[in-house]
Amino acid sequence: MAELARNTQPITTQVKQDEVISPWKEAWKSFKKNKLALVGTFIVLLFIVIAIFAPLIAPYGIDKQVLGDRLQAPSSDHWLGTDDFGRDIFSRIVYGARISLWVGFFAVLASSIIGSLLGIIAGYYGRWVDTIISRTFDIMLAFPSILLAIAIVAILGPSLQNALIAIAIINIPNFGRLIRSRVLSVKEEEYITAAKAIGMKDSRILLHHILPNSMTPIIVQGSLAIATAIIEAAALGFLGMGAQPPNPEWGKMLADSKNYLIQAPWTMIFPGLAIMLTVLGFNLMGDGLRDALDPRMKN
Template sequence: MASQNGNEELPAPWKEAWRSFCKNKLAVVGLGIVIFFIILAAIAPLIAPYGFKEQELSNRLLAPSGEHWFGTDDFGRDIFSRIVYGARISIWVGFFSVLASAVIGTILGIVAGYYGKWVDTLISRIFDIMLAFPSILLAIAVVAILGPSLQNALIAIAIINIPNFGRLVRSKVLSVKQEEYIMAAKAVGMKDTRILFRHILPNSMTPIIVQGTLAIATAIIEAAALGFLGLGAQAPTPEWGKMLADSKQYLVQAPWTLFFPGLAIMLTVLGFNLMGDGLRDVLDPKMKQ
């Protein structure tokens, strides 16, 4: 709806949700952290003093200083520069893996919840089988089949998160399809695809948004875990988990080589978790008084 001066305004429910979100100080802090790392990733070439591949063996394992803010690693590479470029990788993997799993999981969940019967049984059993395995073990199995690389790690993370979105959407569809307006749409002969994507899907978006925000944090951790195990990003890619793996033998000699990549992972995950909790509190009717 447009205001009298012609400017676009948010619909009233979203304006109220934004006000409620802003009242949650921890959620605002989380949003600030997320925005900070997104900006950091976007302007990495402008603020990184060195290239992430740039080596200088005479400067290996230097402590933090004015020249190298976070110190250097065992190849003499500037850790600050690698962390800045690594933000691009972690956010890219987190966002696109969750986007893929959300799209596939949502489609499967809608189909299972709306049509029911054997379709629901088949899809639900597939979800149950996938959820029977610890997520990281399933991701390791997928990467072992496809081969270790950043792209295959992204595919693995997307696959293991599909059941989470699928079951969430299925439960939402089971309740939405019993609403009177859905019954009326069926009665007038509206096609199933139109009912699904014009009525059921829009009314199921709230839990998907919340789950997606929290899933990005999980995906970043999973990508770091695969990188740490040598199954994700390969050298010299500045992925935070891979940086931890390469520096673990220098824990006593050069602890900064582990501290700063670990801090970057912790802060990014914390930001998405705090923001996701805030969105859940605002958008989930069960959380409201």
């Protein structure tokens, strides 16, 4: 009987459970394995630090003119040389990082918010609401983005603020169509159907269920869109429709130095390198975020 009692006693076993890892921690772990993404992140952080501490880094003022030093080659006094007004190019590039990053971040922030809201509304409600919003996006995308930006700035007037508004407007359809397609698939999930069945309001469903589950493409598209916005801001500046003198915007610096390409090539090379490195950094970081956050990119 004692042996039978021992055999009938519950046998306790220690089951080792796998550690539950949140999707964001898993994405960060995957992101850290991408060497190019880390390089891009380092470049982006470097330019952000330069923009924040520009007054401490720049050895000269952005508009300090010494006509006797005009078009000097790079030297110990002027690391990247001087322009046609004798201004230090390194100092102007450092301060120009503030303008380019400011336009890139805030233009994309505005376009992502407006585009995401319109995309969510179009995808969730459908019917005539979706038709109106989607056809508006199609019309905007029918124009080359830079031409549409030029038209908007021509109407509003050339300035850095109006260039930011134009860049934000032309990027709205990209976010709107992306989020609309995401919402069309998310709203068919069972938890959305259950939320509707218990009488949850549409506003709460959109803000608490659909929007959080649509953040991944917004983050990826946003990081890549900043690079595009910086190029578009430089293009508007090059055409004289963006930042106005004496603001040291990189595109405007290229336009001012185009007549000295042979005589003083450094006046164009270094602002161009600043644009290239910044855009490269955001593109590499955006590609890394896409690989880390998109399930279709994982094995």
